[in-house]
Amino acid sequence: MKDIQNIQFSDFLKSVNLIDSDLSHGLIGDSEFCFVDSKILHPEHTLPWSTPLFYTEFFSIGFVVDAQGIIIVDKEPCTIKPKMLFVNKPHELQQLTWDSVNESYGIWFTESFINKYAGISIYETFPFLLFERHLPLNISEEFQQELKKTIFHIVKELQRDCPLQKKMCANLLTRFLLKIKKEYWEGYKLQTPLNRNPDIIQDFMQNLEFHYDQLLKGKINIVMTIKDYAEMQQLHKNYLSSVLKEKTGKTGSQMIAEKTLSVAKSLMKDSRLSIKEIAYILGFSYLSYFNIFFKKHTGQSPGNYRKKYLN
Numbered sequence: 001m002k003d004i005q006n007i008q009f010s011d012f013l014k015s016v017n018l019i020d021s022d023l024s025h026g027l028i029g030d031s032e033f034c035f036v037d038s039k040i041l042h043p044e045h046t047l048p049w050s051t052p053l054f055y056t057e058f059f060s061i062g063f064v065v066d067a068q069g070i071i072i073v074d075k076e077p078c079t080i081k082p083k084m085l086f087v088n089k090p091h092e093l094q095q096l097t098w099d100s101v102n103e104s105y106g107i108w109f110t111e112s113f114i115n116k117y118a119g120i121s122i123y124e125t126f127p128f129l130l131f132e133r134h135l136p137l138n139i140s141e142e143f144q145q146e147l148k149k150t151i152f153h154i155v156k157e158l159q160r161d162c163p164l165q166k167k168m169c170a171n172l173l174t175r176f177l178l179k180i181k182k183e184y185w186e187g188y189k190l191q192t193p194l195n196r197n198p199d200i201i202q203d204f205m206q207n208l209e210f211h212y213d214q215l216l217k218g219k220i221n222i223v224m225t226i227k228d229y230a231e232m233q234q235l236h237k238n239y240l241s242s243v244l245k246e247k248t249g250k251t252g253s254q255m256i257a258e259k260t261l262s263v264a265k266s267l268m269k270d271s272r273l274s275i276k277e278i279a280y281i282l283g284f285s286y287l288s289y290f291n292i293f294f295k296k297h298t299g300q301s302p303g304n305y306r307k308k309y310l311n
Contacts, residue, residue, distance in 0.1 A: 028158040032113040033169055035155055036106035038067065042098050050097040055090070055249045057258075058110050059129060061176075062086045062096075063147055064136075065103035071096050071136065074247070078136050083144055085180070086136040089129055091248040091255070105151055109173060112266040117170030123209040126177050128185040130209055131202050143183055150176045200243050203233050204252065212263055215283060223260075223283040226252035261297050264290075268306045275302045 026040030042049050053072075062071070062085065069080040072095040073088060080086070080098075088094055090111075098104075114120045122129055139147070150172060157168045181188070207229055214220045229252060230237040241252045248255065260282060267278045279290035294302045 028155065029108075029169075031110075033109045033166070033173065034107075035151070035158055036108065038098065038104040038106060039101045042101050044100075047101065048097060048099045051095055053093060053095050055093060056088070056108075057090050058108050059090065060088045061107045061180075062088075063105045063107075063139075063151065065105075065144065065148070067098065067101040067104040069096065069098040069100075080136060083139045083141070084136045085139050085147075087129065087180070091250065093247075093249070107151070107154070107173065107176070110262075112262055113166075114170055114173060116266055116269060117166045118174045120170075120174055121213065123213050125174075126181060127209075128181070128188050129177075131206055132185075132188075137184055143179075146179060147176065150179065200233065200235070200240065201247050204229055204240065204244065207232050208256065208259055212259060215281060216263070218281070221280065221283050224256070226256060229256075257293075257297060260293070264294060264302070265305070268302060269309060275306070278302070 026037045028035045048069075062080075064080055064082060064084040064086075066082045067080060068082075071078050071080055071086055072093075074093050078086075111122050114122065120126075154169055154172045154176070157165055157172065162168070211220075211224055225237075226241055227237040230240040233240065237252070244250060244252045244255065250258075264278060264282060267273055267281065268275070273281075275290070276287050279287045282290065284290040284293070291301055294300075294305070298305060300308075
């Protein structure tokens, strides 16, 4: 397990030996949202090709038109074949191997990207992305053509130099996800305490997402610790943390801190909110507590972070 990493965009490229490659149009975008053309990234003479085992900090969608390989998610291998779709969420243990690639695309995006630029809450609109296991899905010829049209629109927008580029891409991403939802998860509903599958990880993630959804709506104003989440599941906090660490590579406290930080950064991009108001929304009793938390995890104060972003 010591070789397994939690990987962000640039770290991911470095870990799979792509950081110094000629990416050309094989990868377009930035650390919030990007498009991947696997055929360009992995020319025939480089195959077969494999990633190391890794956990990402972003969502990834693989859209396979004509390619062969294997994807391993949480130690379960699945064969990748033509006309296949696979969706992976953050904190899943993954490994990808390509044996041949004639046509295959990928989209990587962060939760904050779609929230900020499309006003979409993944928790409310696409909960299946957070709580369901996504083994590769078979795609019909008709649906494949539908998805390709949207993907090529995304590429066109990413290649344009336009101030509204991110909003356009976020809305096209929303359209892409809505198509997937309609095809595979139409009518999907979050599980309730009465019918919830007793999965510790899924339960924790659902409670975490629900808590921050309630914070952002102003319905509650408290900071929850790993002890609080453990009590919700009638578990000891050490046991919950050990299970999370084993399955995701992170403790519960780390995951809570990362979620808080992600939401804080997203809120700070809204110049209408003062830092004090953001601290209050996130449940911090005092602004000084929020300042200490933010600096501990980013190395800079909320004020400096906001100045750099807004400039």
